[in-house]
Amino acid sequence: MTLSASNAILLVGHPNVGKSVLFHRLTGAYVNVSNYPGTTVEVTRASARFDHQVALLDTPGVLALPSRSDDERATMRALLKESTRSLVQVGDAKNLRRTLTLTALLAELGVPMVLALNMHDEAAARGVTVDIAALGEELGMPVLATVATGGEGIGELTASLGQARAPQALLRYDAAIEDDIGQVSTWISRHAAHPHLAARGLAILYLGGDSEVADWLRETAGEQFAELAALRQAAASRAEGDLPTLLARERTEAADALAASVIQRAVKSSPLLSQRIGQYVVHPLWGIPILLGVLFAVYELVGVFGATTLVGLMEEDLFEGILNPAFTHFVTAAVDLPWLQELLVGQYGLWTMGMTYALALILPIVTTFFFAFGVLEDSGYLPRLTVIANRLFAMIGLNGRAVLPMVLGLGCVTMATLTTRILHSPRERLITIFLLALAIPCSAQLGVVLGMLGGVSFTAVLVWALAMVGVLLLAGFLAARLIPGRRIPLVTELPPMRLPILGNVLKKTGGRLKWYLIEVIPLFLLGTFIMYALDKTGALPAIIEAGEPLVTGWLGLPKEASAAFVMGFLRRDFGATGLFAMAHSLSPIQAVVGMITITLFIPCFASLMMMVKEQGAKTALLMVGLIVPFAFFIGGLFNIALRALWS
């Protein structure tokens, strides 16, 4: 569908105020919606339900403007690049001060706006009442109360979009600052006028140090930009303090004053149950047992129900019992060419290997993992996990926020690599992406590892797990000391604990599964085809022969295991599944060494592409160049150590 480029409505607001749920209500499109800040890492676009010619854009949450973080820059880029018809600011009704601080800046852009005060049910539960009519009058634009999760106020919001108006300015800055704003906005009007955004708003953003606005002005004004830079320099030297801070402070004061005039607070008797639960979850004493309980529940769901019960039903009963014999029978009868028969249903057959691995072994495991992850993120548990994990992550130069991509990486490393954008510094992102690529197994691989080593002994699982944690901490410790820059202490918002909504969790699980299957099935089929081609051309036996000194000599595995490592180049879980398939011929030590090596082995092709996208080809290839020999090195060390200890 082609959407009119001059007809976009942008949803903007702070993180975790319900923009993405509202976006879903208004478009029917679903983006990952989570009860933690930073879920929307890119702008998402869809046509509106109420008018298919209108494009709705869901922007990443902004903690504040002028933009500083990647999320904020992405939102500012959307404001600068889109031909915006109107803005819908989504705000948290229980935190009106913060909402209005952002309104104070957006109002200066001169774009028609509507303010949706979302989660007003949570505000009411806390005794906070906002005089919506008075606020609308003060701002001179439509203001509505919504509960996006329950669909309340959505009809009114849609109807109000036609009445969107550029709001009245919330404040006049200090006279000296106003003088500077006036000079800069006059210059912008003359030399770099924006087709939709007011020069005054751009001037305030530029003086506040917004790098996206500066880039846009530089690009538009060309060589004359030096004059504008000189104006800012002069304004900064005249200011009685840091100019961006002074501007932000005046907006905060104006927002405070307006909020105070329209809010009523009832006297609160005691904390809500959700607040009490939230406090227990990060309690120094109770937090750890609760974490262990959560991990146990996830293990029971994914490791036991998903990887054992569901995989058993799918692989043994459905595929090996019914589908594969039927499909093999059909192909043998219908296809005359022996090579084609073998390509479809042979040892490296597209159906018997590729589709069976993807659907029977992997699908049940990732489904249960994504469901568990969806419940945790919807409940508000994950941001609290950052608090509990902070001390551990401090050891590897990160802060607790990095636990979010790491946990998501246990589902899909590719998706998690993208999510590292929620981290605040390039250094944190680099270390986290490296550790994800090295030592975090995705749920498919985790399921295969647990399935295989669980069949050997609990000790085997424990050795593998300790090896992974040890490598993660060692590699993180070294990376934190080798990569320049300093660690940023954790400051994070803890959103309210909420009872997960089943429909929301199921939609989210479905969305992630779709993403995963679109990625996994073509790669599994391609991998199977490469294995088939290598086998038919005689290259596979040659590779197995060539890899023998490393695989047999150093790792102590049967030489056929080389085939699994060839498969692992495409996907680690594909390689792990290859080792799983030869489990009966491996000793306990070989099983542990094989799984340690393949877990540390290079990430899958899709996540390698994501690493290239996020860090550039040079850094991604450097990581792969470190990871592959490191995986074999550690695998070999464990081979030597385990043989010495166990024999």
Added chain:
Amino acid sequence: MSAKHEARLPLAFIQPGSEVRLAALGDEIDPLQREQLTAYGLAENRPLRVLQQRPMTVILADEVELALEHAVARHIWVEKDVANA
């Protein structure tokens, strides 16, 4: 400083359960992180409720719960209301 206020104290040293007012964000805090704190609503004179101090400082500002590492909370100066102490 008003007579009814005690001396300024670092937020990290305040007992859980106490109500305090924010006095200042110390210069030791990274400028970007200071902007982040301001954006969360930590402005001068804003009332804060300290919920816990371990493993991190957790406060309630308006209706927003924030967790702060001690490295940051040590440089946030607060005043404790004598009436609420």
